[in-house]
Amino acid sequence: MAEKESLVCLVDGQPVSLESSLQLSELEAGLRNRIKREFPQSHTTDYICGHHLLKYRLEHVDAMINADLKQTRKINHKLTKALQSDDYDIIDVNESLTESLTFGQKVSDDVARFGGSWGFIFIFMFVLISWMIINGLHMFGVNFDNYPFILLNLVLSCVAAIQAPIIMMSQNRSADRDRMMAENDYHVNLKSEHELRLLHAKVDHLAQNQVPHTMEIERFQLEILGEIRQELVELREAAAATDGDSTKRRESHHENMDHS
Numbered sequence: 628m629a630e631k632e633s634l635v636c637l638v639d640g641q642p643v644s645l646e647s648s649l650q651l652s653e654l655e656a657g658l659r660n661r662i663k664r665e666f667p668q669s670h671t672t673d674y675i676c677g678h679h680l681l682k683y684r685l686e687h688v689d690a691m692i693n694a695d696l697k698q699t700r701k702i703n704h705k706l707t708k709a710l711q712s713d714d715y716d717i718i719d720v721n722e723s724l725t726e727s728l729t730f731g732q733k734v735s736d737d738v739a740r741f742g743g744s745w746g747f748i749f750i751f752m753f754v755l756i757s758w759m760i761i762n763g764l765h766m767f768g769v770n771f772d773n774y775p776f777i778l779l780n781l782v783l784s785c786v787a788a789i790q791a792p793i794i795m796m797s798q799n800r801s802a803d804r805d806r807m808m809a810e811n812d813y814h815v816n817l818k819s820e821h822e823l824r825l826l827h828a829k830v831d832h833l834a835q836n837q838v839p840h841t842m843e844i845e846r847f848q849l850e851i852l853g854e855i856r857q858e859l860v861e862l863r864e865a866a867a868a869t870d871g872d873s874t875k876r877r878e879s880h881h882e883n884m885d886h887s
Contacts, residue, residue, distance in 0.1 A: 636676040637662070637669050646857075648674040655843070658687050677854055684847050691840040698832050706825045718811065724804055732800060739797035742790055755779070 636643045637651070651659050652671040662683055663669055675683075728736075741747050758779055762772045772778035 637673045638679040735796040
C-alpha cells in the first residue's frame with residue numbers, strides 16, 4: 628500500500644495507482660522520447676497516468692500521420708514536377724517521314740525496294756541471258772553487240788552507277804528514321820526511369836514508414852481498448868459492490884423494523 632501511495636504522475640504530480648498508470652520504461656521508444664522532450668528531467672522509472680498517456684498517444688499518432696502525409700505529398704510533388712518538366716513530345720517517326728516525302732525520295736524508296744527483291748534478280752538474269760544468246764547466236768539476224776559484249780558491260784556499268792546513289796538516298800532516309808526512333812526511345816526510357824525511381828521511393832516509403840506506423844496505431848488502439856475494458860470491469864465491480872451494500876443496508880433496516 629505504501630508503494631501504491633508513493634506513485635505520482637509525471638505530468639501533474641498527482642497520486643496514481645499502479646493499475647491506472649504505466650512506467651516510462653514500458654512505453655514504446657517514440658512515445659517515451661516525446662514525453663522526455665517535454666519533461667527532460669524524467670526517468671524511465673517514472674510513472675504517467677492513463678489520462679495523460681492517452682493525450683501523448685494521440686499526439687504521437689497525429690505526428691506519425693502528419694509525417695507520412697508530408698512525405699507522400701513531397702513524393703507526389705516530385706512526380707508531378709517530373710511529368711510536367713518533360714516538354715519533349717513523342718512523335719510517330721513513320722508518319723512524320725511519310726508526310727515529308729518528296730517525289731525524289733519516293734522514287735529512291737521504290738528503286739531500292741525493287742532492287743532488293745527477287746523479282747529484280749530474275750528480270751535482270753533474264754535480260755542478261757537473252758542479250759548474250761541473241762548476240763552470240765545471231766538470232767533473228769540481230770548482231771548489235773558481239774562477244775565479249777562490250778555494250779552490255781557499258782549498260783551494266785551505267786545501271787550500277789545510277790542505281791548506287793539512288794539506293795544510298797534511300798539508306799540515308801532509313802538512317803534518319805533510325806536516328807529519330809533512337810531519340811524517341813532515349814527520351815521514353817529516360818522519362819520511364821525517372822518515374823520508376825519516384826514510384827520506388829513511394830513504395831519504399833509505404834513499406835518502411837506507413838505500414839509500420841499503421842501497425843503501431845493499431846497497437847495503440849488495442850491498448851486503449853484494453854484500458855477502457857479494464858475500467859468498465861472496475862466500474863461494474865464497484866457498481867455491484869455498491870448495490871450489494873445497499874441491499875445489505877435495506878435488509879438490515881427491515882430487520883430492525885421487524886424487531887421494533
